């Protein structure tokens with residue numbers, strides 16, 4: 001088997017997990033990982049960083065430290081795919097593979113909101129969506145003296161569907177602890193039709209909103225932000241308000257940038273009509289090219305894009321790829337499992353877990369739609385350690 005060349009595009013959560021698991025099955029495999037990044041991030045902790053409850057330095061390591069020793073690291077950016085020739089082209093050259101795993105994550109389109117690149121991390125405009133911007137979120141919460149606090153969710157798919165509102169619940173709790181909740185007008189402006197896709201967990205979240213008097217404005221797309229004048233322009237997306245413009249003044253705003261498949265995937269023969277890698281949603285094998293698999297945020301799967309989902313996808317890709325290499329039937333199937341640890345305050349968390357049908361798939365023998373201290377500890381203490389020591393080593 002070892003003479004086969006496997007190339008993995010993307011050495012993030014998905015790429016490194018899959019490589020590590022493959023090596024645990026067969027340490028002689030020939031695997032190259034293409035990724036230009038110097039740093040590797042544990043992004044799920046950024047919600048807590050934004051709330052001032054986690055050290056941002058604990059969310060970053062050098063990519064070299066997480067790269068499996070047996071892998072060949074091609075430190076270049078992938079630019080295009082030529083699947084008919086089994087080739088990928090990068091900033092540094094062209095490489096041939098026998099098997100390809102595509103896992104370059106999701107693209108953050110900061111520039112899709114007019115004025116955002118100029119004002120992010122200034123003027124009380126913050127975002128938990130990157131290592132560079134996340135520390136400013138807590139600065140903004142600390143600076144808040146009352147007034148209008150806006151939390152935005154874009155009209156596109158995002159990584160971690162809960163992240164745009166989890167920081168809102170933390171902020172509300174922070175204001176409450178500092179005696180500011182009565183002076184705060186907290187508003188959620190979202191491009192989606194509802195707060196959360198699964199009834200069971202949405203019910204609890206709506207109660208959390210009620211507790212902090214949070215107002216929901218749904219089906220609103222953020223188009224423009226005027227940082228110096230502290231106002232944002234939203235455009236209605238529902239039948240009742242289609243195209244209607246609203247300028248909203250604010251004292252602080254948390255923005256989750258619009259997101260999409262990476263441009264080089266979108267424009268490639270691997271993409272589906274929405275731009276994501278076109279895979280079978282159960283086997284994770286490409287629908288046109290048998291020797292290609294995809295997982296993680298870039299894969300065309302109708303689920304909430306999370307690291308938790310990758311934990312269930314990685315063994316499926318590994319099992320099916322090894323079967324394919326042995327000319328065996330692909331026997332592993334992914335059921336759409338994803339999980340969102342919904343932080344609802346300091347020391348409070350609802351652990352949402354569900355599948356492709358939005359049917360809850362809970363791990364623990366209690367009602368996970370209830371806010372719990374134990375689940376908050378799982379997110380804050382257990383999962384970050386497990387990520388670095390187990391998940392990236394292919395052990396969990």
Ligand SMILES: Cc1cc2nc3c(=O)[nH]c(=O)nc-3n(C[C@H](O)[C@H](O)[C@H](O)COP(=O)(O)OP(=O)(O)OC[C@H]3O[C@@H](n4cnc5c(N)ncnc54)[C@H](O)[C@@H]3O)c2cc1C
Nearest residue numbers: 010012013014037043044078104105160296297306307308
């Ligand atoms: C604020 C926030 C909160 C979150 N909360 C949670 C949570 O509570 N629970 C949870 O499970 N998940 C959460 N997530 C989501 C989770 O972090 C992602 O789903 C996960 O990191 C996706 O892994 P990935 O490997 O697909 O992409 P990433 O981990 O983003 O990695 C993509 C990799 O591809 C590389 N790459 C990009 N372009 C190229 C290219 N052209 N060529 C080669 N390589 C390239 C990048 O350098 C990067 O290393 C959160 C994310 C954010 C931002």
